[in-house]
Amino acid sequence: MELQVINQYTRDDQKIHIYSQAFLNNLKAVKTLCKPETKLCAVIKANGYGHGIREIVKILKQGQVDFFAVANVYEAAYIADIVGEAKILVLEPVHTSYSPEAVRLCAAKGIHCAIVDVEALKFVQDCLKDSNDILNVHIKVETGMGRCGIDAKKAAQLIKKIQTLKNLRLAGVYTHFSTAAEKNLTYAEYQLQNFQTFLSSQSLLACKDVIIHSANSAAMLNMPQAHFDMVRCGIALFGWVEHPDLLKIKLEPAMKFEVPVVQLNHYKKGQPIGYGRTFSAWRDIVGAIVPIGYADNYWRVYSNNAFMKVGDKFAQVIGRVSMDKTIIDVTDIPDVKVGQYVTVIDNDPQSLCSVYRQAEMADTICHEVLTSLPARALRIIH
Numbered sequence: 001m002e003l004q005v006i007n008q009y010t011r012d013d014q015k016i017h018i019y020s021q022a023f024l025n026n027l028k029a030v031k032t033l034c035k036p037e038t039k040l041c042a043v044i045k046a047n048g049y050g051h052g053i054r055e056i057v058k059i060l061k062q063g064q065v066d067f068f069a070v071a072n073v074y075e076a077a078y079i080a081d082i083v084g085e086a087k088i089l090v091l092e093p094v095h096t097s098y099s100p101e102a103v104r105l106c107a108a109k110g111i112h113c114a115i116v117d118v119e120a121l122k123f124v125q126d127c128l129k130d131s132n133d134i135l136n137v138h139i140k141v142e143t144g145m146g147r148c149g150i151d152a153k154k155a156a157q158l159i160k161k162i163q164t165l166k167n168l169r170l171a172g173v174y175t176h177f178s179t180a181a182e183k184n185l186t187y188a189e190y191q192l193q194n195f196q197t198f199l200s201s202q203s204l205l206a207c208k209d210v211i212i213h214s215a216n217s218a219a220m221l222n223m224p225q226a227h228f229d230m231v232r233c234g235i236a237l238f239g240w241v242e243h244p245d246l247l248k249i250k251l252e253p254a255m256k257f258e259v260p261v262v263q264l265n266h267y268k269k270g271q272p273i274g275y276g277r278t279f280s281a282w283r284d285i286v287g288a289i290v291p292i293g294y295a296d297n298y299w300r301v302y303s304n305n306a307f308m309k310v311g312d313k314f315a316q317v318i319g320r321v322s323m324d325k326t327i328i329d330v331t332d333i334p335d336v337k338v339g340q341y342v343t344v345i346d347n348d349p350q351s352l353c354s355v356y357r358q359a360e361m362a363d364t365i366c367h368e369v370l371t372s373l374p375a376r377a378l379r380i381i382h
Ligand SMILES: *Cc1c(COP(=O)(O)O)cnc(C)c1O
Pocket: 043, 045, 091, 176, 215, 216, 217, 218, 232, 233, 234, 235, 236, 367
């Protein structure tokens, strides 16, 4: 399958700094929580959690990564040439609307794919019947997540069926937790119990060449009994977690996002600022206009609410965030100049513009803040 490259321009005035060493340190820190023989699958779907998927692969493969997990076959094709020794796992189950070329590409390149139904098995076998290539498949078992797994009975049938198909091999069995990031792990334990029951019923724990996996970052951190043969770690590698207060290892945020001041505006006391006049200068105010807005996923909920960092001081967003522009109050910050870069998302977890704070303000999770990083911003690898 040829990947169609869409021409996308880059804005070099929006700088996303990527800190390689932070990624490699996070990888090492995560590994200290796992047994030496536990494989590590770096989850880098959604354009590497917004950071830039090819950049992240190039960094992480300098460390010990066994698998890179992506959302779909398009992402797999996009990174297939640079993963080196590591393998790729496509998390979205193969479905019959895949093009046969996509299936053939996965088989030819040794890309592992999730499977959850017998129709998909037949479809894959049909796509590959004229070749000697073998597709490595992972069966996703439903244990309580209620998304795209297959129930235990059908999973058992799939495993049997795979053994009869010449172009398929059972390479993995996995499940996914819906509440591993919550402080109360009762439900996650229940899911784990369901998974273990299934594994025992199929004598899978004894199979050396079938990779058993279940843990995302949260379960990797909080449920060592859920590690099995491999952990699938996403958010923690980027340096963020759901409960930083519970963290037993040190993680470093690996990204900082900056934009320049493009104009300084002197507002008189009483003057309204921005759409809807939601903010009026309560004193004479110096506003700095920065070229980022909701079109860059700098969300409108940040209006009159979020902070940006100017030097080592914080400046509050004043007025509504508009499509391409936001105004911050720099009245009390000396010597702010046009052209000076300000931090929109900080790599310091304590910062007023950390991913934690942005997520809290937008009533969401770190994952969504990160995957909303604008694709057109320049990535600078340190
Ligand atoms: C996204 C995803 C992960 C990684 O989740 P994090 O919380 O970022 O660690 C693991 N497994 C599956 C199936 C996923 O979809």
